Amino acid sequence: MSTDTLRTAEVTVVRGPRLLSAIGGGPSLAAHRALHGSPGRTRLATLLADLERIDLRGRGGAGFPFARKLASTAQARGRATVVVNVSEGEPPSSKDAALATTAPHLILDGAMIAAEALKTRRIHLVVPDNERAVRDAMATAVAERAGERVSWAVHRADDVFVAGQASAVVELMSGRPNRPVTTWQPAAVRGYQGRPTLLSNAETYAQLALLTLHGPDAYVAHGTAAEPGTTLLTVHDGGGRRVVEVELASPWYDVLALEDLGRPVLLGGYHGTWAAAGELRALTVSRVGLAAAGLTLGAGVVLVPDCCPLTFASAVASYLAGESAGRCGPCFNGLPALAAALERVVAGRGGIAEAERLCALVERRGACAHPDGTARMVRSALERFPDEVDRHARGGCSYPRDGRGG
Amino acid sequence: MANGRLRVDWPVCRARGLCFELLPEAIELDEWGYPVVTGEITPELTGAARAAVRGCPRMALRLVQT
Numbered sequence: 001m002s003t004d005t006l007r008t009a010e011v012t013v014v015r016g017p018r019l020l021s022a023i024g025g026g027p028s029l030a031a032h033r034a035l036h037g038s039p040g041r042t043r044l045a046t047l048l049a050d051l052e053r054i055d056l057r058g059r060g061g062a063g064f065p066f067a068r069k070l071a072s073t074a075q076a077r078g079r080a081t082v083v084v085n086v087s088e089g090e091p092p093s094s095k096d097a098a099l100a101t102t103a104p105h106l107i108l109d110g111a112m113i114a115a116e117a118l119k120t121r122r123i124h125l126v127v128p129d130n131e132r133a134v135r136d137a138m139a140t141a142v143a144e145r146a147g148e149r150v151s152w153a154v155h156r157a158d159d160v161f162v163a164g165q166a167s168a169v170v171e172l173m174s175g176r177p178n179r180p181v182t183t184w185q186p187a188a189v190r191g192y193q194g195r196p197t198l199l200s201n202a203e204t205y206a207q208l209a210l211l212t213l214h215g216p217d218a219y220v221a222h223g224t225a226a227e228p229g230t231t232l233l234t235v236h237d238g239g240g241r242r243v244v245e246v247e248l249a250s251p252w253y254d255v256l257a258l259e260d261l262g263r264p265v266l267l268g269g270y271h272g273t274w275a276a277a278g279e280l281r282a283l284t285v286s287r288v289g290l291a292a293a294g295l296t297l298g299a300g301v302v303l304v305p306d307c308c309p310l311t312f313a314s315a316v317a318s319y320l321a322g323e324s325a326g327r328c329g330p331c332f333n334g335l336p337a338l339a340a341a342l343e344r345v346v347a348g349r350g351g352i353a354e355a356e357r358l359c360a361l362v363e364r365r366g367a368c369a370h371p372d373g374t375a376r377m378v379r380s381a382l383e384r385f386p387d388e389v390d391r392h393a394r395g396g397c398s399y400p401r402d403g404r405g406g
Numbered sequence: 407m408a409n410g411r412l413r414v415d416w417p418v419c420r421a422r423g424l425c426f427e428l429l430p431e432a433i434e435l436d437e438w439g440y441p442v443v444t445g446e447i448t449p450e451l452t453g454a455a456r457a458a459v460r461g462c463p464r465m466a467l468r469l470v471q472t
Contacts, residue, residue, distance in 0.1 A: 182415040184468070328416035329440040361436060367416050 011234075013098040016245025017222055018210050018230050019203070022103045027137060029144040032105035036213045039109055044074055044117040050216045054228050056208065059201050059299045061271060061373065063287050066204055072188035073118060076196035080118040083173070083192065083199040084111045086138060087128040087157035089164040090269050092301045095232035096202040098243035100127075100134045103206065104141035110205030112150060113212050114198055121150050124192070126169055129156040161270070161323035165368040166191075166199050168325075179325040180368035201299070203232050223248035227286055231297070237304040249289070252280040255302065264309035264385065268298025270316050271373025273380040274309060294380075308399035310388045313381035314342045320374045330365035334358055335374055342378055348395045352382050410447040411472045412455060414440075418466040425467055429458040446472065 015023045025031040051067035058064045073080050084107060088096050099107060111123045125142070127135045135156070142152045157163045158178040165180045166187050172178035173192050184190075191197025207229065211219050220228035227248040234243050237260050246255060253261060265275045273295045275283075283289055290297055305312040321335035338358040344350030359379050362371035382389065391398055412432065421439035431451055434442045447455045447469060459467045 181417055182413075184413075184470075329419055329421055329438055330416065330436065333438040333440070334436075361442070365414070365416065365440070365442075 010241060011094045011098065012240065012242040013102055014242055014244045016230065016232075017247065018245065019099060019106065019206055019232060020102060020243070020245040022106075027102060027104050027141065029105050029141070032103070032109075036106070036109075036209075039113055039209065039212045042113050042116045042212060044070075047113070047117050047212070050211055051208075053216050054211060054219045056204065056211070056229070057287065058204055061268065061296055061298050061369070061376075063297075066200065066208070069188050069200070070114065070117070070198060072186065073196045073198040076189045078195040079122075080120045080196045080198060081122050081124060081192045082111050082115045082118065082120060083124045083126065083169060083187075083197055084202055084205050085126045085157075085164055085169055085199065086134060086202040087126050087164055088299070089157070089159075089161045090271075090299065090301065091161075092234060092236055092241075092269055092303055093299050094234045094241060095243050095300055097128070097131060097134045098232070098234075099202050099206055101137045104137050105144075106206040106209045107138075107202045108141055108145065108205075109213065110207070110209035112148070113208055114205065115150060118196075118198065122153070123150055124153045124155060124173055126155045126157050126164075126172065128159065130159040160325070161320065162325050162368055162370050164201075165370070167368065169199060170197065179327060180366075180370070181327075182367045227288060231285065231300060233285070233300040233302050235302045237302075238306070246285050249284045249286045251284050255285065256280065256304065260304045263304055266301070266303040266305065266309070266312070266316075266377075268296040269301035269303070270320055271369070271377060272296055272298045272301065273376060274313070274384040276384045279384075294383075296376075308388065308397050310381060310385055310392060311346055311397070311399070313378060314339070314346045317342050317374060317378055320370070320377075324370065325368075328366040328371075330362050331371045334362035334365075335371060338362065338374065338378060342381075345382075345389060346392055348392045351393070352389060355382060407449045407452070409449075409472055410452060410455065410469045412443045412447060412458075413468045413470050414443065415464075415466040415468065418464050420464055420466075422463055424461045424463065425458045428461045429454050433458070441467075 048067050056066040086096050086100050127138050155172050163178045167183045168178050168180045170191050187197040187199045223229045230245050230247050261281050262278050264277050317339040321339040324331045324335050326332045341355040359375035363375050425441050426433045426435050432445050436442050455469050459469050
């Protein structure tokens with residue numbers, strides 16, 4: 001095994017400056033402590049000030065400030081619970097799996113730091129039922145910490161797209177089906193057992209650990225003053241699937257080959273947005289800069305399809321329609337209708353008006369963000385590829401590789 | 407009095423449509439019979455909105471403050 005990359009059957013993990021710096025040393029607690037040391041005592045006020053300085057954001061589509069989530073949890077009434085989501089319901093995302101298998105103790109240190117700041121000893125880990133390597137890595141790491149005064153509860157998330165939505169995770173922890181339900185207050189205020197619940201993904205906890213272990217100055221040494229630090233991306237291109245750690249505000253040509261920058265790219269995964277061919281050349285891996293261009297980094301999936309982007313968007317929409325939990329009427333009726341409308345656009349048998357109407361009809365009408373995310377991806381494809389829509393309307397396609405003819 | 411907002415508990419809703427019959431001023435139905443909330447609940451509509459909340463056989467509608 002090379003010390004700069006870690007290969008499994010499916011994914012290559014590339015050594016990075018911080019989160020992915022441990023590759024080669026192994027995932028043990030001893031190796032982790034040798035590299036990072038031990039976190040000192042954490043005070044909530046200090047932690048909140050440091051978090052605001054580094055502007056740590058969650059990896060959901062909205063990029064919610066982690067400091068605000070932590071502060072809400074701390075202020076809410078009742079004993080808090082810390083929940084680490086190590087499960088990625090999105091098939092093309094492997095960043096949390098990469099972290100779990102190469103640096104599980106960064107995730108666990110971050111969870112312990114959060115628990116100490118919230119004066120709780122209860123930490124829940126949610127691992128993917130279908131990924132044995134991740135489950136085993138986290139179980140081994142937890143076992144190495146048997147002497148620590150924290151109780152760890154491990155839950156297995158279903159292999160479905162919506163299983164990672166916050167309310168679905170709380171349902172799983174409560175012994176009910178791992179599917180979204182309506183929530184009337186955020187989990188930070190009223191989550192597991194009606195108590196304040198700090199629920200974030202594995203990468204966010206690992207970033208929290210790095211902040212505490214090495215201090216805010218080391219954190220802001222990467223990225224820019226406006227957007228400090230690094231982020232994980234799962235990149236799918238001609239080279240297969242790889243997880244990389246990049247400094248925020250890095251140019252995209254650090255991530256993708258020049259040839260791929262000239263092609264359409266799906267950013268942020270199946271709930272993400274499409275960058276038109278060449279659009280990323282002038283942009284950086286910046287949440288703010290991408291938002292200004294109408295794009296989102298989401299959970300960091302960067303996908304360069306090897307076929308027509310409109311055809312690919314249609315396939316993704318069909319997949320997402322099938323991943324509806326089947327609980328909310330507008331979603332289980334609306335997403336199949338939307339997917340069918342997009343199929344008609346691709347086949348040149350329908351205009352975009354019906355697809356756009358259905359996007360507006362499903363948005364904000366579900367217990368979770370699945371309809372909203374699906375509509376975002378479809379809208380973005382229709383908006384970014386008007387020429388391709390026209391070509392399909394005339395029975396053509398500019399991408400011969402998907403068999404439609406040029 | 408500030409405007410209120412209707413929220414639907416979507417997994418609970420079964421498209422019975424009573425909310426539309428009781429509050430057509432603020433609710434339409436989509437092609438599958440599920441409610442589309444079309445506006446905020448003004449003070450004048452509050453009484454009718456409360457009736458719609460009580461009238462839902464699934465208890466799937468709530469009036470919340472904005």
